[in-house]
Amino acid sequence: MYRYNRQPQTNVRGQPDAQVIMRILRTQHDNLYSQLEQAGMNRSITDYLFLLVVNYTLNQANTNQSANQIYNQFQRQIPWLNLFLRQLNIPKNLFDRVLIRVIQITLNELGNGGGQPGQGWIGWEDLGGVLTSAPAVASWQPNRLDVFVRGTDQSLYHKWWDGRNWSDWETLGGILTSAPAAVSWGPNRIDVFGRGTDNSLYHKWWDGSRWSDWENLGGVLTSGPAVSSRRPNQLDVFVRGTNQRLYKKTWNGSSWEDWEDLGGSLTSEPAAVSWGPNRIDVFARGQNQDLIHKWWDGSDWSNWESLGGVLTSAPAVSSRRPNQLDVFVRGTNQGLYQRTWNGSRWEDWVAIGGTLTSAPAAVSWGPNRIDVFARGENQNLIHLYRNR
The missing domain is CATH 1.20.58 (Methane Monooxygenase Hydroxylase; Chain G, domain 1)
Known part of the structure; x- marks a missing residue:
């Protein structure tokens, strides 16, 4: 950018x-x-x-x-x-x-x-809008960003960076009762999810030429969803169920599989990312307002681990390269905080600053690039990035 x-x-x-x-x-x-x-x-x-x-x-x-x-x-x-x-x-x-x-x-x-913000970050940038949810962001190629939010009419709105300019907002319809979630599994492909008025999971996608209608994928959600993609034409969607446990629903390339119970006790929406074809990392806020983490290694799910902190929002996560994770949360002072897995250990929390009125959203489109979005003090979309 x-x-x-x-x-x-x-x-x-x-x-x-x-x-x-x-x-x-x-x-x-x-x-x-x-x-x-x-x-x-x-x-x-x-x-x-x-x-x-x-x-x-x-x-x-x-x-x-x-x-x-x-x-x-x-x-x-x-x-x-x-x-x-x-x-x-x-x-x-x-x-x-x-x-x-x-x-x-x-x-x-x-x-x-x-x-x-310090630590090599550049921002915050005001991108306007009036948000009634945290944003979601996906990237389907280098220097491309697609941001999704819920507007004042509860519909889904979309704004994108094409490598040179930010677009105006476009409305994509629907009636959302949660923040959206978004991911891309290939060039010119975006999948967006949200909770509907019946608390079911809904899905809409861009195929390179048009947006689909919304489809109902069922379930009973008590949070917004999260989504990651391990490989082309595969999606793993995560939600919190009525018992506060984590549930997963997978698109395997030809059909949607049944919901899978992954346990835990979540007090926020989950966040998810994949850095390889057999790896998924999922994060959420736990019962002690701490950051909790669970991962899939290609054959088994780990137990939940606590990574500490005191969160006042759901987390967000991105991955710049294999075996690297950057997790973002809102702290007790409404500022943005980051914790990084550097391939061998978790680094200490780093304060980035800002004043957030929602959970953050994060994406990486290259080995040295991270973009983070949130709702600001004026209910607007705010953005900062790091490219080194």
Whole structure:
């Protein structure tokens, strides 16, 4: 999505120079220019406005504030900006979103300014919408992201990153009583699941040319579902049942198998990922609000193990490469936390920050890439990523 692989030069005050940040914007964030160009703004004018915003952020703004707060102050000090926009007929919401992103990038270059996450993460980015659930995310090829949420009408909504731009929201219908779950098992394939008004599991998929209708897969769910895929044309869906135990339903390539009881005592939705054809890892919040984990090794399911922590949401999990897992949870301060299995041991919890009002969602589309989404303080979709 955004390349970020160089250290910025700094000026005599120890902070990046405006021209250095402009060079980063031009070379690594060309999509910001293209979004305004598509709306009719000349690129040289865009470049001038970006420089104006970068200079303001570097020289006048309180960088302990958020990008939104800095942008509001910038607008108040540049009163001609909105009149200028009206004359060019540029949509204000597009312009606001792009300039806030420019401020965010500048804060990132300043070194974890504006309450930004540490540990090599870049974000948070505001992607709009009004969410009534946690999001779900899938990726069917490098630099492709498909995000799903429940909207205010309880329908499923979809927004995607095509490698250059974010789409608008599209509605996919249905009436969901849970957060959705999503996975891809191959190029141009996405499977989405949710709980319906009858507490059954429902399924909808994209086959490369169209979305299917919803199908009812039965069951009695007391949580949203989770889904993973071990190989092409195979799906493993996990839910919490009426006895708080974990249940699995598998599409084996030709039919849906019966529900399987995997035990446990869950106090949240599960999360699931597969990093190989004979491996599944499932996580949830346990009775002690801790992170619990169970896995399939190709022949047997393990017992549940506790990985500690104090969770205030369901977990999310992604895998960057075989035998590596990155688990994300919301902590007691509503911030995002990460715990990583590095192939031989579980690393300590790491605080990433942010203010989440839902469980997170996570996906990896490459060995050094993780994207995390959640619902923010304004019920909007927020996003951050790491690519090293």
